[in-house]
Amino acid sequence: MTETTLNLKLKVWRQKNPEDKGHFETYQAERISTDMSFLEMLDVVNEKLILDGKEPIAFEHDCREGICGSCGAVVNGLAHGPQKGTTLCQLHMRHFKDGQTLVIEPFRAKAFPVLKDLVVDRSALERIIEAGGYISVNTGSAPEANNLPVPPQNSELSMDAAACIGCGACVAACPNASAMLFVGAKISHLVLLPQGKPEAARRALSLLRKMDELGFGNCSNERECEAVCPKEISISNIARFNREFIKASFGSTEE
Amino acid sequence: MKLDSKIPGGPLESKWDRYRFELKLVNPANKRKFEIIVVGTGLAGASASASLAELGYSVKTFCIHDTARRAHSIAAQGGINAAKNYPGDGDSIQRLFYDTIKGGDFRAREANVYRLAQISNQIIDQCVAQGVPFAREYAGLLSNRSFGGAQVSRTFYARGQTGQQLLLGAYGAMMRQVNAGRVTMFPRRDLVDLVVINGQARGIVVRNLVTGELESYAAHAVVLATGGYGNVFYLSTNGASSNVNAAWRAYKNGALFANPSFTQIHPTCIPVHGTYQSKLTLMSESLRNDGRVWVPKNPGDTRPPDRIPESERNYFLESKYPSFGNLVPRDVASRNVKQVCDQGLGVGPTKYAVYLDLRDAIRRDGVAVVQKKYGNLFQMYERITGQSPWELPMMIYPAVHYTMGGLWVDYDLMSNIPGLFVLGECNFSDHGANRLGASALMQGLADGYFIIPYTIGGYLAGTRIPDVGQDHDAFKESINQVSKILERLLSIRGNHTPSYFHRELGRILWEYVGMSRDEVGMTKAKEMISRLRDEFWQSLTVPGSRKDLNQTLERANRVTDFLEFAELMVDDALSREESCGCHFNVAFQTQEHEALRMDETCSYVAAWEYQGEGKAAALHREPLRFEYVELATRSYK
Ligand SMILES: Cc1cc2nc3c(=O)[nH]c(=O)nc-3n(C[C@H](O)[C@H](O)[C@H](O)COP(=O)(O)OP(=O)(O)OC[C@H]3O[C@@H](n4cnc5c(N)ncnc54)[C@H](O)[C@@H]3O)c2cc1C
Numbered sequence: 001m002t003e004t005t006l007n008l009k010l011k012v013w014r015q016k017n018p019e020d021k022g023h024f025e026t027y028q029a030e031r032i033s034t035d036m037s038f039l040e041m042l043d044v045v046n047e048k049l050i051l052d053g054k055e056p057i058a059f060e061h062d063c064r065e066g067i068c069g070s071c072g073a074v075v076n077g078l079a080h081g082p083q084k085g086t087t088l089c090q091l092h093m094r095h096f097k098d099g100q101t102l103v104i105e106p107f108r109a110k111a112f113p114v115l116k117d118l119v120v121d122r123s124a125l126e127r128i129i130e131a132g133g134y135i136s137v138n139t140g141s142a143p144e145a146n147n148l149p150v151p152p153q154n155s156e157l158s159m160d161a162a163a164c165i166g167c168g169a170c171v172a173a174c175p176n177a178s179a180m181l182f183v184g185a186k187i188s189h190l191v192l193l194p195q196g197k198p199e200a201a202r203r204a205l206s207l208l209r210k211m212d213e214l215g216f217g218n219c220s221n222e223r224e225c226e227a228v229c230p231k232e233i234s235i236s237n238i239a240r241f242n243r244e245f246i247k248a249s250f251g252s253t254e255e
Numbered sequence: 256m257k258l259d260s261k262i263p264g265g266p267l268e269s270k271w272d273r274y275r276f277e278l279k280l281v282n283p284a285n286k287r288k289f290e291i292i293v294v295g296t297g298l299a300g301a302s303a304s305a306s307l308a309e310l311g312y313s314v315k316t317f318c319i320h321d322t323a324r325r326a327h328s329i330a331a332q333g334g335i336n337a338a339k340n341y342p343g344d345g346d347s348i349q350r351l352f353y354d355t356i357k358g359g360d361f362r363a364r365e366a367n368v369y370r371l372a373q374i375s376n377q378i379i380d381q382c383v384a385q386g387v388p389f390a391r392e393y394a395g396l397l398s399n400r401s402f403g404g405a406q407v408s409r410t411f412y413a414r415g416q417t418g419q420q421l422l423l424g425a426y427g428a429m430m431r432q433v434n435a436g437r438v439t440m441f442p443r444r445d446l447v448d449l450v451v452i453n454g455q456a457r458g459i460v461v462r463n464l465v466t467g468e469l470e471s472y473a474a475h476a477v478v479l480a481t482g483g484y485g486n487v488f489y490l491s492t493n494g495a496s497s498n499v500n501a502a503w504r505a506y507k508n509g510a511l512f513a514n515p516s517f518t519q520i521h522p523t524c525i526p527v528h529g530t531y532q533s534k535l536t537l538m539s540e541s542l543r544n545d546g547r548v549w550v551p552k553n554p555g556d557t558r559p560p561d562r563i564p565e566s567e568r569n570y571f572l573e574s575k576y577p578s579f580g581n582l583v584p585r586d587v588a589s590r591n592v593k594q595v596c597d598q599g600l601g602v603g604p605t606k607y608a609v610y611l612d613l614r615d616a617i618r619r620d621g622v623a624v625v626q627k628k629y630g631n632l633f634q635m636y637e638r639i640t641g642q643s644p645w646e647l648p649m650m651i652y653p654a655v656h657y658t659m660g661g662l663w664v665d666y667d668l669m670s671n672i673p674g675l676f677v678l679g680e681c682n683f684s685d686h687g688a689n690r691l692g693a694s695a696l697m698q699g700l701a702d703g704y705f706i707i708p709y710t711i712g713g714y715l716a717g718t719r720i721p722d723v724g725q726d727h728d729a730f731k732e733s734i735n736q737v738s739k740i741l742e743r744l745l746s747i748r749g750n751h752t753p754s755y756f757h758r759e760l761g762r763i764l765w766e767y768v769g770m771s772r773d774e775v776g777m778t779k780a781k782e783m784i785s786r787l788r789d790e791f792w793q794s795l796t797v798p799g800s801r802k803d804l805n806q807t808l809e810r811a812n813r814v815t816d817f818l819e820f821a822e823l824m825v826d827d828a829l830s831r832e833e834s835c836g837c838h839f840n841v842a843f844q845t846q847e848h849e850a851l852r853m854d855e856t857c858s859y860v861a862a863w864e865y866q867g868e869g870k871a872a873a874l875h876r877e878p879l880r881f882e883y884v885e886l887a888t889r890s891y892k
C-alpha cells in the first residue's frame with residue numbers, strides 16, 4: 001500500500017428522474033488517495049456536494065466487496081471501468097493517473113430505464129428469473145444430500161456459472177442490449193447438475209421467451225458481455241444455452 | 256413483565272417433535288386467507304417467504320435493495336455448518352449443540368440451540384436439491400472443512416461464495432412463488448414503522464425509496480428478518496444498507512431488545528487504512544484452517560515478514576491454545592490479536608495488524624491446492640491492498656462483523672408482541688455471547704425454512720385476529736409521525752453530513768464498547784453519544800426532498816436510530832457485571848486474561864423494554880437454565 005494522491009476531472013451523468021432528459025456535469029475530485037475504491041472517491045465528491053447544499057450523485061452500492069451486484073456504471077466507455085474482472089466497488093484508484101478525465105454514465109439499455117443519475121431499474125432481470133430460473137422443490141421434500149453424487153468437474157463448472165452477481169453489466173455492454181450471458185449463466189448453473197435436468201427443457205424455453213418479451217436484444221456474438229463481466233463468466237454458457245434451447249424446441253410438447 | 260420463553264416440556268431430544276405434534280394446525284383451505292408480511296430477503300426472509308407461500312399463505316415480501324438477491328447474506332464467504340458427520344470424525348447433533356452452547360459462552364437457550372442442531376442436516380438436503388453447487392470430493396460426494404471453535408470438520412461450502420449460493424437457492428425458491436402468485440415482492444422499500452393494533456402486530460409502514468411515498472400494508476402477522484446492526488460501528492464487514500431501523504422501530508412499539516451489546520468482532524479482516532474508508536472487508540475464517548497467525552517476537556522488528564526467521568516469530572495462538580491453535584473461536588482470537596498489538600508487537604503502517612500466513616500450506620500442498628481453496632480470497636486481498644498474498648503474508652486485524660443481540664423471541668421465534676416474529680440475525684436466539692463461524696447461515700435457514708412454517712401456523716390457528724385494513728387510523732397516525740421525523744431531518748440545514756455523525760459514533764463505540772470495555776470508558780461513551788445526538792439534531796444537513804429518491808435522507812434516517820440505539824448498547828454492556836464471549840469487561844478476567852463469567856449472577860438474557868422518549872429503558876432478565884450441559888469455564892487450550 002504505497003499511497004499517493006490524485007486530482008481528477010469527472011464528467012458525470014445527472015438525471016433527476018426517468019422523465020428528465022439528463023446531462024453531464026463536471027466536478028473536480030481532489031486529493032484522492034490511490035488506496036480508495038472508486039465508490040469511496042465518489043463518496044468524497046458527494047460529501048462536498050452535500051455540504052454545498054447540492055444533491056449528491058445518486059449511485060447504487062451495498063456490499064462494496066464485489067458480490068451483491070448493486071454497483072455499476074460505465075466509466076470511460078467501459079461497464080465497471082477499465083480493470084478486468086472487477087466490479088466498480090472493487091476498482092481502486094491506483095489504476096488511474098493524476099489529471100485524468102473520467103466520464104461516468106449509467107448502464108444504458110432499453111430494458112434498464114434510468115431512475116436517477118447512475119441508478120437504473122434492472123428489475124427486468126428479476127422477471128427472467130421469476131419465469132423459471134430455479135429448480136422446483138418444496139421445502140422439506142428433499143432427499144438425503146449424499147444420495148445424489150455430482151461429478152466434481154460438473155459441480156465446478158456449475159459454480160463458475162452460478163458466480164453471476166446479476167449486475168447487468170453484460171446487458172449494458174452489448175450493442176444489442178441482450179441478456180444472453182445472464183440467462184446462459186443461470187441455465188448452465190442448473191443444467192450442469194443432475195437436480196436441474198428434469199426441468200431443463202421447460203426452463204430454457206420460458207427464460208428465452210421472457211427475455212424477448214422484456215425488450216432485450218438477441219446475441220450476435222459480439223463478446224462484449226464476457227469482456228466486461230466482473231465475474232469473468234464465459235460465453236461458452238451462451239453456447240450451452242443455445243444447445244439446451246435447440247434440444248428443448250425439438251423435444252418440447254409444450255407449444 | 257414476565258418473560259415466557261415457551262420452551263416445550265420433555266427431554267431435550269424430543270422437544271421439537273413434541274411441539275410439532277401438539278401444534279394447532281391451520282386448515283389448508285384457510286391458509287390463503289391469511290396474509291403474512293415478511294420484511295427482509297436474506298437467507299432468513301427469503302427462505303421464510305418461499306416456505307410460507309408453498310404452504311398456501313398469502314405473502315408480501317419487502318426489502319431495501321432493488322432485488323431480493325442483494326441482501327447481505329450474499330456476502331457470506333466461508334460456509335454453513337451441519338452435523339452430517341460425513342467425514343466420520345465424531346460429529347453428531349449432540350456435539351454441534353454442545354459446541355454452539357460452549358462457543359456462545361453459555362449465554363444461549365439450550366432448547367433453541369438443540370433444535371438448530373437437529374435441523375442442520377435437513378438444510379443441507381434442501382440446498383442441494385435446489386442446486387446449490389457445494390464443493391465435492393472426487394467421487395462426487397459433499398466436501399467439508401473446519402471452522403473455529405470445533406475440532407470436527409462440519410462446514411459445507413461453495414468456494415468462497417457460500418452465502419451467495421445459498422441465497423440464490425432461497426431466492427429462486429421465493430421467485431418460484433412470485434411466479435405462482437403467492438408471494439408479492441416489494442423491493443426498494445424501507446421499513447419505517449411497525450403497526451401494532453390491540454396489542455397485535457398488524458402491519459408496517461414503508462418508505463418507497465424511489466418515489467419517497469410512505470405506504471401502509473396490513474396483515475395477520477409480521478415477520479422481521481432484517482439482519483444485523485453491526486453498522487452502528489460505522490466501519491464493519493456489513494453492507495452499507497444494514498441497519499437497526501427495523502428492529503429499533505419494533506422496539507419503540509414495545510418489542511423487547513435482547514443483549515444489544517453482544518457484538519462479534521471478527522479476527523481476520525483487512526486493517527483500516529484511511530479516514531475515507533467506507534467499509535472493512537472480511538478475510539474468511541476458513542483461512543485459519545491453513546493460515547498461521549503470528550507477529551515478530553521483537554517489538555520494532557521492521558524487517559519484511561519473509562526475512563524474519565522462524566525462531567523470531569511468535570505464533571501466539573498456537574502457543575497459547577495448543578489444542579485449537581489458530582482455530583480458537585472468534586472472540587478469543589480477536590482479543591489476543593488486540594492484546595499483542597496493544598503490547599506494541601503489531602505490524603504494518605499503523606502497527607494495528609498481525610500476519611496471517613499461508614506460506615507453510617503453499618509449501619506443503621502446492622500452489623494448485625491453495626489456489627482452489629482460497630484463490631478468490633487471495634485475489635480480493637490483492638485487489639484491495641495492492642499486495643499479493645502469494646508473496647507476503649496477509650495483514651489482518653479484527654473488525655465488527657455480526658450481532659448476536661437482537662429482538663427478544665421465544666421458542667416460537669415470536670417477540671413479546673403477539674404476531675411479530677423475528678428471524679435470522681435480527682433476533683437474539685441461538686448464539687449467546689459469541690457466534691461460531693458458519694452458524695449464522697445455518698440459523699437463518701433453520702428459522703426460515705423449518706421453524707417459522709410451523710410456529711406461525713400455531714399462532715394463526717390459535718389466536719383471534721380481527722379484520723384490520725390499511726385504512727385503519729393506526730396507519731395514518733404512524734405515517735404522520737414518520738413524516739414529521741423526515742421533515743425535521745430535512746429542515747435542519749446545518750453544516751455536517753449524515754456520514755460525519757455516523758463516523759463519529761463509530762469511533763466512540765469502537766473505543767469504549769468494542770473488544771474491551773470498562774466502566775469509566777462506557778460511562779464516558781454514554782455522555783459522548785448523547786452530546787453527538789444533540790449535535791446531530793442541530794447541525795445535520797440533508798439536501799433534496801423526501802418525495803424523491805434521496806440517498807442522503809435514507810442515510811440520515813439510519814443514523815437517527817443508530818444514535819438512539821447506541822445508548823442502549825452501552826446500558827446493556829454496563830449492566831452486565833461479568834465478562835462472557837464477546838463482552839469483555841476488564842474488571843472481570845482470569846489471571847490469563849480470559850473472560851471471567853459470573854454464572855451465579857449473570858446467567859440471564861438481558862431484555863430491554865422501551866419506556867418512552869428520554870426515559871431510561873427497563874431491564875428484564877430471562878434466567879437461563881442449563882439442564883443438559885454443565886456450565887464450565889471455556890477452555891481452548
Ligand atoms: C462478510 C460476511 C461474511 C459472512 N460469512 C459467514 C459465513 O461464512 N458463515 C456464516 O454462517 N455466516 C456468515 N456471515 C453472517 C451471515 O452472513 C449473516 O448473519 C446472515 O446472512 C444474515 O442473514 P439474514 O437473513 O438474517 O439478514 P440479511 O441477509 O442481512 O438480510 C436482511 C434483509 O432485510 C432487508 N432489510 C433490512 N432492513 C430493512 C428495512 N429497514 N426495511 C426493509 N427491509 C430491510 C434487507 O434489504 C435484506 O433483504 C457473514 C457475514 C458477513 C457480513
Ligand code: FES
Nearest residue numbers: 062064069071089
Ligand atoms: S457494491 Fe456490491 S458488488 Fe459492488
